[in-house]
Every structure is written in C-alpha cells, then in structure tokens.
Ligand code: AHG
Ligand code: MN
C-alpha cells in the first residue's frame with residue numbers, strides 16, 4: 389500500500405532549507421510564524437459571520453478607508469506572531485502609517501516583513517474570499533533596529549513573498565525564489581499540507597480577464613480598446629470570459645490556477661491606481677514571475693518599480709505573460725502619465 393506522504397509546510401520548509409546551504413533558518417522561522425498567524429486569522433474569518441467581529445471598527449486607516457474589525461485583528465495577529473522572533477529588524481503594514489519597529493525588549497534580526505493583513509476587506513461582510521499578502525526583504529540599513537530604507541526596496545530584492553487565501557479552504561502560497569508552492573489547511577490536523585507543489589501559470593492560458601468594468605468611463609483610450617478587443621467588440625478578438633471577485637488575492641489565485649490577466653488600471657479618479665506597491669503588487673509579482681507569469685504597471689515591470697513611499701499605489705496588470713505583454717502594447721499609445 390503506497391505510503392501517502394503528508395508534507396506539512398514545516399517539513400517542506402526544513403527540506404527546502406537543507407537545499408539552500410547559506411540559509412540559517414531565519415526565513416524558515418519567519419514563514420512558520422506567518423503560517424501560524426494564518427491559522428489564527430482563518431479561525432476568526434470562519435467565525436466572522438457569527439461573531440461581533442463583523443462590521444466596521446469605525447475608525448479609518450491611512451488611506452481614509454473604513455477599517456473593518458477583521459483588518460485590525462489580522463494586523464495584530466501577524467505583528468504578535470513576528471515581533472518576538474529575533475528574526476526581524478522591523479515590519480510595515482498597510483494598516484500603519486509608518487514602519488513598525490521591533491520593541492526594545494525583543495532581539496532584532498536581518499529581515500523585514502511587509503504585509504497587507506486583510507485583503508478584500510469590503511468582502512468580509514458578504515462571506516466572499518479574502519486574504520493576507522506578505523513580502524520579505526533582507527535588511528540593508530546599518531542599524532540594529534531597521535529603518536524606512538529597509539522597507540523601500542524594489543520587488544526584485546525580495547527574498548520571499550506569498551499570500552494566504554481564506555476561501556472555501558484556507559491556502560498558503562509562497563515563493564523563496566525556487567518556484568511557487570501551495571499548502572492547504574487541514575483543520576482537523578491544524579496543519580498546512582502541501583497540495584500544489586511547483587505552481588505554474590497554465591499554458592495555453594484560459595482567456596479570462598479580471599477588471600472592475602464599472603470604472604470604464606474613467607479608463608484611458610488604450611485600456612478601453614484592450615477590453616473592447618477581449619469582448620470581441622467590432623468583430624475583432626473576443627473569446628474571453630470575465631471574472632471579478634473584488635479581493636485581489638482571490639482574483640490572483642484564480643488567475644494563477646487558470647491563466648488570464650488581472651487588471652487594476654490607473655484612471656481619472658485614481659491616477660496612480662488603487663493597489664499598493666509594497667503590500668500587494670510587489671509580493672504577487674514575485675509569485676507571478678516564479679510561476680512563469682509577470683506583472684507590470686502598464687509600462688514598467690512591477691519588480692523594478694522603485695518605491696518612494698510606504699503606501700505608494702500602482703496600476704497593476706498581472707497574470708499570464710502573453711496577456712500582460714498585450715496590456716503594455718495597448719497602453720503604449722496612451723499619453724505618458
Ligand atoms: P484591501 O481590502 O486590502 O484594501 O484591498 C482591496 C483591494 C483588492 O483586494 C481588490 O482587488 C480591490 O481592492 C477591489 O477594488 P474595487 O472595489 O475598486 O474594485
Ligand atoms: Mn489589499
């Protein structure tokens with residue numbers, strides 16, 4: 389009888405660490421703690437429909453958006469999972485104005501974690517998939533306790549990145565630069581089990597585009613022509629279907645599994661786009677590249693965009709390589725932003 393190899397994320401991380409001679413286990417520790425935080429958040433997400441967690445916390449985050457209680461909860465869980473590890477010099481969260489130093493009572497380390505603790509928060513109250521996104525860099529500043537410059541590195545310098553999807557099942561998907569690996573939480577074991585080794589965008593990709601079409605009137609000419617082509621208007625192109633969940637993690641995960649392209653363009657209302665470079669676009673761009681796809685802001689590879697501000701926003705085109713390339717073609721004629 390074949391011995392089914394239940395590969396937990398802990399086992400997988402230790403095996404991967406052995407392959408990487410210079411690794412001293414710091415990354416393994418950080419990813420293990422993120423997995424633990426994911427289990428805690430998953431438990432609350434699955435209760436959110438019942439508990440007092442539902443509904444807005446009332447206050448607003450740095451972007452002037454209403455903060456849902458689950459955002460605050462997830463932010464605190466991730467912070468507390470990582471603050472005492474001795475592996476981080478500092479952190480940064482979508483929910484905090486500035487970078488987050490490690491408390492003096494704890495030792496510091498050589499890494500920095502940036503995270504979107506709860507992505508898709510507008511979907512919390514309607515029981516639609518939401519997520520967490522994380523990005524890990526090596527510290528570059530000289531000091532012990534980290535600095536803003538450690539957080540403002542290009543996506544190309546990430547050492548690891550990934551996301552957690554709280555959907556019909558809870559999945560953790562990450563890369564450390566050696567492919568993309570997906571783990572599904574088995575609630576009966578309380579363990580993330582390797583379910584999607586070596587994830588790659590499918591070839592040929594399914595022709596699926598993902599965009600909020602309600603903003604059509606605010607798009608550039610190039611953006612409008614691209615979607616018109618995908619819809620087969622004027623009898624040219626067509627053959628695409630459209631899917632839009634409104635949670636970036638869920639839309640990206642579907643795109644990774646099926647192929648296609650997710651687009652959140654700049655528009656007349658959001659001239660820099662809505663999504664955040666450091667907490668959303670760059671980590672998913674690393675995953676996309678490691679899975680054979682790519683991500684662009686419409687002109688420049690997301691991984692090469694130099695961050696100037698912690699909460700910098702960016703347009704995002706991410707998914708199967710051929711469709712991201714197509715987007716850049718259509719946008720080339722648009723006036724430079
Ligand atoms: P967050 O909840 O972290 O603010 O992210 C929400 C983002 C992203 O998840 C999603 O793709 C996008 O907002 C949806 O925006 P629209 O509602 O404008 O389509
Ligand atoms: Mn988000």
Ligand code: MN
Nearest residue numbers: 482504506507
């Ligand atoms: Mn968020």
